[in-house]
Amino acid sequence: TLKQHLAEVEAFSSTSKDEIEAFRIKYLGKKGLLNSFFAEFKNVPNGQKKEFGQAINQLKTSANEKVNTLKQAVENQSETQGKYGDLTRPGEPIEIGARHPISIVKNRIINIFSRIGFNVSEGPEIEDDWHNFTALNLPEYHPARDMQDTFFIQTDPDILLRTHTSSVQVRYMENNRPPIRTISPGRVYRNEAISARSHCFFHQVEGLYVDKDVSFADLKQTLQYFTSEMFGKSKIRLRPSYFPFTEPSAEVDVYWGLETETDYKMTKGTGWLEIMGCGMVDPNVLQNCGIDPEVYSGFAFGMGIDRIALLLHQIPDIRLLSENDIRFLDQFKSSL
Ligand code: PHE
Numbered sequence: 324t325l326k327q328h329l330a331e332v333e334a335f336s337s338t339s340k341d342e343i344e345a346f347r348i349k350y351l352g353k354k355g356l357l358n359s360f361f362a363e364f365k366n367v368p369n370g371q372k373k374e375f376g377q378a379i380n381q382l383k384t385s386a387n388e389k390v391n392t393l394k395q396a397v398e399n400q401s402e403t404q405g406k407y408g409d410l411t412r413p414g415e416p417i418e419i420g421a422r423h424p425i426s427i428v429k430n431r432i433i434n435i436f437s438r439i440g441f442n443v444s445e446g447p448e449i450e451d452d453w454h455n456f457t458a459l460n461l462p463e464y465h466p467a468r469d470m471q472d473t474f475f476i477q478t479d480p481d482i483l484l485r486t487h488t489s490s491v492q493v494r495y496m497e498n499n500r501p502p503i504r505t506i507s508p509g510r511v512y513r514n515e516a517i518s519a520r521s522h523c524f525f526h527q528v529e530g531l532y533v534d535k536d537v538s539f540a541d542l543k544q545t546l547q548y549f550t551s552e553m554f555g556k557s558k559i560r561l562r563p564s565y566f567p568f569t570e571p572s573a574e575v576d577v578y579w580g581l582e583t584e585t586d587y588k589m590t591k592g593t594g595w596l597e598i599m600g601c602g603m604v605d606p607n608v609l610q611n612c613g614i615d616p617e618v619y620s621g622f623a624f625g626m627g628i629d630r631i632a633l634l635l636h637q638i639p640d641i642r643l644l645s646e647n648d649i650r651f652l653d654q655f656k657s658s659l
Contacts, residue, residue: 324368325378328356332385336393337399343393350386357383411432421656423633425644429508432628433526433554436506439545444505446491448512452481454490458611459568472514474523478484484512487625489568492531496612501619502534508628519640524627531604533614533621539571542622544602550577553631560595569623596634599626645650 332350336342344482350356360379367375416625422430452463461468465629471561476482491507499505508528515521532541543561550557561573577594606616629641636655638644643651 325360325375325382326645329376329378329382329385331391332382335389338393340387340394340397342480343390343397347386347390349541350382351390357386357396359364366398411614419656421652421654423644423652424655425628425637426637427655428628428632428635429528431553432549432626432631433506433508435549439504439548441504441532444491444495446485446488446507446509448475448485448510450485452483452489453489453650454493455483455485459489460492460605460607460611463565465567474512474514485509486513487511488527488529489623489625489648492529493608493612495531496614501614502532502619503621504532504534506530513627517642520641522629522641522645524645525630525641527625527627529623529625531621531623533604535610535619537603537620537622539622541592542601542603542624543645545622546599547576550575550598554621554635559603562604564600566602568605568608569600570605572600575599575601575624598631599624601625 328350335346347614348355352358357379360382364375364379375482389425417584430490437443455473456465456468457463461640473486474484476484488507488509488511490570492505495505495507496503506528509526510524511527515523517523530545532545542560547559547562550559557580560576560578562576564574566572574597577598578595589622601622604621604623609616629644632638632644633641
C-alpha cells in the first residue's frame with residue numbers, strides 16, 4: 324500500500340551510489356512505482372481521489388528528497404576523501420615526552436633566582452686545574468683537594484672533569500665586572516662509588532653575588548627566600564663549616580614538612596636536612612679573578628639538584644635519574 328511505501332522511503336539510507344540509483348529507479352523511474360500509482364489514479368472512485376492524490380504526492384516528494392540528500396552526502400564524502408584522504412577523520416594524538424626530574428628541579432631553581440635578578444651562566448665540563456681548584460684558593464697539595472675525588476684526564480694532570488660548578492663562577496668573574504648576580508647550573512663529576520645515595524656524576528646549581536657592601540645578612544636572607552619558594556614554608560639553619568673558597572663558610576639545613584617515612588629517612592631522623600654549602604667569597608678568590616677585595620665583597624652558595632629532586636619527588640634511588648627508563652620518566656609527564 325501507499326503507506327508502506329512511504330515508510331520504506333523514509334527508512335531508506337545508503338552510501339552506495341548504485342543502491343541510491345536503484346532506489347530512484349524503483350520509485351521515480353519511468354516504469355517506477357510512482358508512475359504506476361499515477362496511472363491507477365483515474366480508476367480510483369471519486370470519493371477517494373482527494374486522499375489518494377495527496378498520498379501519491381507525498382510519496383513523490385519524500386522519494387525525491389531522499390534521493391537528493393543521499394546523493395549529496397555521497398558527493399561530499401568523495402570530495403573530502405579525494406586528494407587529501409578523509410579530512411573528517413579524527414586526528415591521531417602526538418606522543419608528548421616528559422621533562423626529566425633534574426630539568427624540572429633545575430628550571431624551578433633558575434626561575435626562583437631569576438626573580439631576584441640572577442642570570443644563568445654555563446661553562447665546560449672538562450676543566451683545567453686553575454678554574455676548578457687553584458683560582459678557588461685550593462693550591463696544589465692543599466689538603467682540601469681531597470674533599471672532592473677528582474677524575475683526571477690521564478695524559479694531562481692539568482685537565483680534569485669539573486668537581487663543582489664553582490669553576491663557572493671563576494670564569495664569570497674573569498669576564499664580567501661587578502655587580503655580578505649569576506647562578507651556574509650543570510653536571511659535575513666525582514670519583515665516588517655508585518650507590519642508591521651517590522653517583523660518579525650529579526648536578527649542581529651554584530650562585531654568586533659580588534658587589535659593594537654584600538654582607539652575610541644578604542646571603543642569609545637570599546637563602547631564606549630561596550628555601551621558602553622551593554620547599555614552601557620552611558626554616559633554615561646555618562652551621563659553621565669550611566670551604567677553601569669562602570670565609571666564613573656555612574652548611575645550610577632546611578626543615579620542612581615531614582610527612583612520609585621517606586622524608587624521615589632522608590633527614591636521618593633529625594628533621595633537618597642539609598641542602599647546600601655557602602659563605603662569603605674569600606678575598607683571595609676575588610683577587611685571583613681580578614676583582615679588588617678592598618672594594619667588593621660577595622657571597623656564594625652551591626647545592627645538588629639530584630638530592631633535591633629525590634626529596635621533592637620521593638625517589639628512593641639516585642641511579643634512577645640516569646637510567647632513562649621510560650617507565651620512570653613517564654611519571655613526570657604532568658610537570659613542567
Ligand atoms: N663548591 C662547593 C661544592 O661543590 C659548594 C659551595 C659553593 C660551597 C659555594 C660554598 C660556596 O661542594
